[in-house]
Amino acid sequence: MTVLKPGDTFTLEAPKTTRTALALYAGASGDHNPIHIDIDACRAVGIDDVFTHGMLSMAYLGRLLTDWIPQEGIRSYEVRFTAITPVNTVPTCTGTVTEVEDELARLSLTVTLPDGTVTLEGSAVVAAG
Amino acid sequence: MTIDRSIIGSRTPEHSVDVERGRLRFFARATGQPDPVYADPTAARAAGHPDIPVPPTFLFCLDLDNPDRGRFLADLGVDIRTVLHGGQAFEYRAQAYAGDRLTFSTEVTDVYSKKGGALEFIVRTTRVTRGGEPIATLTGTTVVRDPKAAK
Numbered sequence: 001m002t003v004l005k006p007g008d009t010f011t012l013e014a015p016k017t018t019r020t021a022l023a024l025y026a027g028a029s030g031d032h033n034p035i036h037i038d039i040d041a042c043r044a045v046g047i048d049d050v051f052t053h054g055m056l057s058m059a060y061l062g063r064l065l066t067d068w069i070p071q072e073g074i075r076s077y078e079v080r081f082t083a084i085t086p087v088n089t090v091p092t093c094t095g096t097v098t099e100v101e102d103e104l105a106r107l108s109l110t111v112t113l114p115d116g117t118v119t120l121e122g123s124a125v126v127a128a129g
Numbered sequence: 130m131t132i133d134r135s136i137i138g139s140r141t142p143e144h145s146v147d148v149e150r151g152r153l154r155f156f157a158r159a160t161g162q163p164d165p166v167y168a169d170p171t172a173a174r175a176a177g178h179p180d181i182p183v184p185p186t187f188l189f190c191l192d193l194d195n196p197d198r199g200r201f202l203a204d205l206g207v208d209i210r211t212v213l214h215g216g217q218a219f220e221y222r223a224q225a226y227a228g229d230r231l232t233f234s235t236e237v238t239d240v241y242s243k244k245g246g247a248l249e250f251i252v253r254t255t256r257v258t259r260g261g262e263p264i265a266t267l268t269g270t271t272v273v274r275d276p277k278a279a280k
Binding site: 014015021024025027028029030031033034035041042044045047053054055056058059060062063065066067071072074075076077078079080081084 | 152155156158159160161162164182184185186187189190191193194208209210211212213214215216217218219220221224268
């Protein structure tokens with residue numbers, strides 16, 4: 001079992017956010033908001049193109065967590081969506097242990113794009129192992 | 130647009146969802162999840178689970194099955210194309226699995242605005258239970274943009 005200590009860092013390169021990836025996520029998640037799948041609907045409200053579901057990035061970060069620790073060890077997991085993720089980019093998920101106390105570890109979480117844009121900031125509290 | 134503050138404290142009728150293996154398998158594929166535990170009940174059992182575990186963010190997706198969830202924004206006169214997801218939090222109490230029947234109960238817990246009303250925030254808290262046992266609490270923030278400001 002992984003024992004977490006402050007400073008431990010893990011990363012996950014997510015799959016490219018192709019239009020197919022967005023369409024599949026719309027179906028699997030049940031989020032059928034047209035702003036993620038229909039460019040015509042986007043343009044009708046002044047948005048140039050579809051963009052990635054924030055919850056898809058949160059799911060990738062969730063994969064980072066469950067790759068790293070048993071899922072039952074996750075006590076809480078929260079994020080703020082700080083920027084839109086366009087189509088056809090590759091998000092990178094990063095988690096860093098910031099604190100370990102009373103057998104619980106606090107993690108700082110981010111998702112960034114290749115140009116440095118931070119699209120998601122969050123935290124999780126997990127069993128330290 | 131201004132969201133009516135009197136919706137704070139209002140509740141969406143509770144709904145229940147059966148967690149299906151096929152949908153979890155589809156979600157694993159859509160999120161690029163290569164771990165067979167999240168797609169194959171045999172692999173899940175070999176790893177000590179009773180069935181395929183519900184991944185960390187999937188409770189949010191199950192809540193999207195609530196027919197009243199989409200109606201909620203429509204009733205407020207909000208065009209779904211003008212909303213953004215501002216934030217999402219999960220507090221976990223127990224692990225859920227394929228085959229579970231989960232019940233979702235949602236309350237509007239806050240409404241506030243920023244940028245002189247160009248952005249309105251609606252916060253909703255959803256309690257998820259299985260046979261009365263707490264599974265998780267979800268807190269979601271929806272951002273409603275003024276569509277004219279978006280142009």
